[in-house]
Amino acid sequence: MSGMDLSSEQLAAMRPSEFRSLVRKQQWKTHTADGICRGYLQANLAIVPQDIAYDFLLFCLRNPGPCPVIDVTEVGNPCPDEAVARGADLRTDVPRYCIYRNGVLVDEPYDISSYWRDDFVAFLLGCSLSFDWLLKEAGVQYRMTGAYVSSIRCKSAGLFSGPMVVSCRLMKSSHDAVRAVQISSRIPAAHGAPVHIGDPAAIGIADLCQPLEKWEVAPQKPGEVAMFWACGITPQLAAMEAKLPVMISHRLAHMFVTDIPCAELMCSRSVSE
């Protein structure tokens, strides 16, 4: 049965291992909304060669907003920690990948087995899609508009530097905005608190209707409060700026679904606690 035939209820109730199995069989090749495997942490993927893994790890540590590290694989091993995703394989279990060479996007495959190398290290970084279900459960009213390149500069580390990519949610009221700060702050592993509230132009975003992906975005309405969270595709831009010989990532919004319940991450720094 193809994943596309499933109802939203079935997708929400699906266990992460089942969903990864669908992805592996290429029966799910599109994005992973917050409605999939509800309550489980979704993760961004970044794969780099061993010789730049230290720089990348340091970049993540210096920029924990966009890059909250969930797991780092052993060199050459495409399998994440069993506590993160039992039986998973990062070469096949992400719905869609991006291959960058010398800073240029050269391929967007559904499987990277043929690209994998013995010197690759894979990083899983938490994703803010993971807390949308929490916002919804709490009755917070908002709409997601997409991701943008902001004028906020990341702290650099070795080869890596660049602007912070942010995701935007338009809150219906200031009460919703306050609740969204409270709730997202509890999950630093999913980017935590927002990095900016209010005028998009203040962080270099000229037009909210022009996100990175060509989603249809209705203009901001009176009373709506724009809130911006650090986004896990930030390291892709840093890798492009660095013109790395090779870097592999997930495609925007096509996330890796982990076995980690978001509730486990509240108020804690990582899955190990």
Add this chain to the structure above:
Amino acid sequence: MSGMDLSSEQLAAMRPSEFRSLVRKQQWKTHTADGICRGYLQANLAIVPQDIAYDFLLFCLRNPGPCPVIDVTEVGNPCPDEAVARGADLRTDVPRYCIYRNGVLVDEPYDISSYWRDDFVAFLLGCSLSFDWLLKEAGVQYRMTGAYVSSIRCKSAGLFSGPMVVSCRLMKSSHDAVRAVQISSRIPAAHGAPVHIGDPAAIGIADLCQPLEKWEVAPQKPGEVAMFWACGITPQLAAMEAKLPVMISHRLAHMFVTDIPCAELMCSRSVSE
């Protein structure tokens, strides 16, 4: 004027840069209690050669409880980030150091200028002493007994593995214990929430009266609740187990005092947020 002549009020009100200056002049050569530069984050120090810095960074990331990374210096540069401690020098601004060679403590100097190498990388890790003032401000009643080697194993990373060192505080009542969980949870950069509450034997501690340092510890009283937090000297043990050719750290409880207000760190993962 020697630091030892200052009143506890003067020490509490002192700015971190002033205190570091005392330390640099070796006018302060003893431990840094929570009463010094009240409200500012104190940090553990670990210095390793560049060729094992990746393993160490990964060890910290996998064990954020004992090893909450505050700063990582550039290779060969003994100065932390200006935002962490303006004008500081990690070769002189820690009250006392430990030099380990091949896993053996070989020296405990007050200055490591003669030991510094061009390939050294220094890591600053948050310290739980930093939240004691918060506990006290909140009226939590407890006494500190010291640090212990627990039976909790850290997650290993490359060369690094070993037991978690924990600090113990005996809460006067269960109400104090609840408050202590709430308050410490707010500062993951200072080890965050406790790793264990209750029976010390459950985490391999046979006798609370025998901490690592020979402090005088009165036995646990009826009604007191033992609480254990991950401790930043954990990586020293890991380095000893790994028999690293060289590692330098602060001496237990002789911390580096940063310019970072603890209040800034609440609910956030790092100083960059």
